[in-house]
Amino acid sequence: MKQKTKLINPLQEIPTTSRRQFLLCSAALGGAALTAAAPARAGTENLSIPAWSKRSGDPVLWHPYGQPSAQQSHVVRRTLPGAPVPGAGASWTPLQNLHGNITPNGLVFERHHAGIPNIDAALHRLVIHGLVKQPLLLTMDDLLRFPAVSRIHFLECSGNTSREWRAPVSNSVQFSHGLLSNCEWTGVRLSTVLDEAGVLPAAQWLLAEGADAAGVSRSIPLAKAFEDALLVYAQNGEMLRPEQGYPLRLLLPGWEGNMSIKWLRRLKVADKPFFARNETSKYTDLLPDGTSRIFSFGMDAKSVITYPSPDHKLRDKGFYEISGLAWTGQGRIKRVDVSTDGGKSWREARLDGVVLDRALTRFRIDWQWDGGPATLQSRAIDETGYVQPTLQQLIAKRGLNSAYHNNAIQSWAVAADGSIKNVHV
C-alpha cells in the first residue's frame, strides 16, 4: 500500500539511469513503426514543475458557456474576399484542425445570401399553406411540442470544391472542402407537420422559404418531405446558432445544403416546382451540350484526406496515420481506399466508429513515409456501389462549365521536405 505524495515532479520518480537510457533511446529511435512517434530530442527537457501545477487555476464557471483554449485561436472559420453583395458570402470549416466526425457548432461552415437575420424566436412563425386542407401558423412553442427525433447528418454546400475544377486553387483543405459539417440535428419530422395540415391529393412539391432578407427559397419534392425531411431547431444538443438558421431550419438529409432552408418561415404545398432563383440561375449544372442539370439534389459519395494536408508539414520520415472524412448522400459509406502514389495502388482504410446513414465517416490508415515525394488520395465507395470519380472522369461527364457538385478525388502532393500542396494529377 503506497500513499501518494502531492505534487511530485513525475520525472523525479524515474531513476537517473532510466532517464538517461530513455532520453538516449528516444533520440535513437527513428525508423521503427510506432516508436517513430517519439522524436529525437536534445535531452534538455526542463524537469522543473510547471507553473500551472503549483497554484490553483481558473475557477469553475470561468466561462458559464465554455470557450476553446486561447491557444487554439487559429482554429476558426475563414472566408475569402470577393462577396459581391453585403451579407452574401461563405465561411469555411477548418477541417485540417478537426479530429473526429462531429463538427462543433462554433466551426460549422456558413453560407448566407443576405446576412444573418436577428430573429426574435418568440415572434417567429412558420406558415404552412397551399394545397393543404388546413393552413397552419405555428410558433416555436408549437413546434417544440411536436414529437421530435435526433439524427446525425452531414451538410455540404453543393458549391463545396467548386473552385477546384480547372486548377488546384486552394492550398488548404479548409477552402477546398470546408463547406462541409456534420452535426446531430433535433427537430420535428416534416411529415408530422404536413399530416397536421393535411396535404391535398394534387400536391407534388413544396416551396421552402427563409425569413432572411434574400428570402432564399427552394422547391422540394413532396416525396422527400415525407421520407426524412426534418424541421430542425437544435444542433448538437443546443438550440440552433443564428448563422445556422435560429430558431428554425429545414434539414434534407443527403441533399445539397442550400435546400436545407435556414430561418424557415414558409412552406407552400403545390402541384409543380416553383423554379425559384436558387434552382434556376443558381444551383444548376451547365453541361457541355449547353443544357443544364436542374434539381440535382443528392450529394454523391466523396472523401478527402484532412491529415496530412497543405496546412501541415511532416517533420521526419516514419510512421504517420493518414486520416480523412468520407460521406455520401445515398446512404452509408461502404469503403474508403487510400493511395500514396497518386492512384497507382490503393489500400483499404479503417472506418472509425459506427458508420451512420448520410453522416461523415472518419477513415484512418497507417503510412510509413520514406521521406520521398508522395501523392496522397482517398476514394469513397458507398453502399449503392458508387465509386468517387477522378477529376478527369468527372470532367468527361460534366464538362468544365459546372460549378456545383465537384466530388472528385483530391490529391495532396508531399514533397521531400515534408511540405504538402494541392495538385491535379
Add this chain to the structure above:
Amino acid sequence: MKQKTKLINPLQEIPTTSRRQFLLCSAALGGAALTAAAPARAGTENLSIPAWSKRSGDPVLWHPYGQPSAQQSHVVRRTLPGAPVPGAGASWTPLQNLHGNITPNGLVFERHHAGIPNIDAALHRLVIHGLVKQPLLLTMDDLLRFPAVSRIHFLECSGNTSREWRAPVSNSVQFSHGLLSNCEWTGVRLSTVLDEAGVLPAAQWLLAEGADAAGVSRSIPLAKAFEDALLVYAQNGEMLRPEQGYPLRLLLPGWEGNMSIKWLRRLKVADKPFFARNETSKYTDLLPDGTSRIFSFGMDAKSVITYPSPDHKLRDKGFYEISGLAWTGQGRIKRVDVSTDGGKSWREARLDGVVLDRALTRFRIDWQWDGGPATLQSRAIDETGYVQPTLQQLIAKRGLNSAYHNNAIQSWAVAADGSIKNVHV
C-alpha cells in the same frame, strides 16, 4: 411554372377566408392529439413583415468562432455556493434545455479540485513509467502522431444526484442530474502507448495523475487500460476545452468521471493500487455496516426525464412528448419505461436514433396530459438485464451514508397548474 416574388409576406398568400378559418380552428382545437400543439391564440397575429426580413443581417464571420444566440443566454452551466477551497467546485449541464444526445462543448459539466490549469500544450508532457521496459516522455506532437480513434461516450461524475439521497433537494434537472455529458472523444488507445512502453509481467495497476495543482490521481486496473481506455485530446471534433483537460485527458468509458483524469501528465505502472486520496477518503461508498465500497468504478444504468422537468411549466392539457436521457456504464441501453402515475403503470419509450455503447440514449414517449396531477418517472434497463432501482431499493442496499453512485429512479410531480417539482414517492 410560377416565378417566386421576393419578400412576400407569407400570410398575404393565405386567402382571407382560409386564414380566418385557420385562426378559428386553431383557437378551437384543444383536445385532439397532435393538433393540441397548436394553441389557442388571440387572432391578433401581427401580419406585417418582420424587420429581420427587410434588411441584410449580420455578415458572414460575425463570429469566426460561432456563439449561441443572445436569446439563449439562459442556457449555461450553473454552479452552487459552498465550494470549500478556491478553485474546487462543479458546474452543472443544463439538461432541461438540451434536445439531443450530444452535449455541446460549451455546456459540458465541470468538476475541478484546484481550478483550471492554464497549460501550454507545447510544453506539456506525458510521462509513462514504473513497471515498464522503456519509460516514455511524450509531447502532444508525439501523441497526435499515434493512430487514433473517435468514440461517443457519456461522462458522469459519480457524485451526480448525490444531494438527492435523503430529500428531493434540487428543483431543476440541471442540479439533480447535470454532472453528466455526452461527447465524441478522439485520441489514442492507452493500450497503444502502453505497448510502446512495454508493460512488465508483474504490472496490475496504473496511477493516472493530472497536472492541476491538486494533482488529482486515481488507480486504474491495467485490464481497463488495455480494454478501452483512451488518451483523449479532442472532444466533439475540436481540441479539448481547458476545463475538460486541455491538452490531454484520460477517458475510461462507462466509469465514474473522476477517474478520467484531466490535464493528464503521468501514468505509473505498478503491481498494486495506490490508494490515492480520491479513491480512499473520497469516491468510496460508506455502507450501513461501517465498511466502504472502494474501487466502485462502473456507472450503473440510470435515466432521467429532462422534458418536462421542474424548469418547465405545462401550458394546457393535451399532447406532450416526454423526453429524457438513459445511459449505462455496462454497455447499451436496452429499454426505457416511463410512468406517469408514480410507478403504478409503465409504458415502453422509443429509443431515438442509433443506440451506442456507453453513450447517452435519448428516449421519447407520447403523453396526453389530462390536466390533473401526475408523477413522471423513467426506468432504464441495460443489455445486461440490470434494472434501474427505486430510491427505496437503493437505500435498502446501500444505506444513507453513500454520497456517490445514486442512480435511483427520479420522480417529477406535475401539478394541476402545470408546474413541476422534484419529489420522492
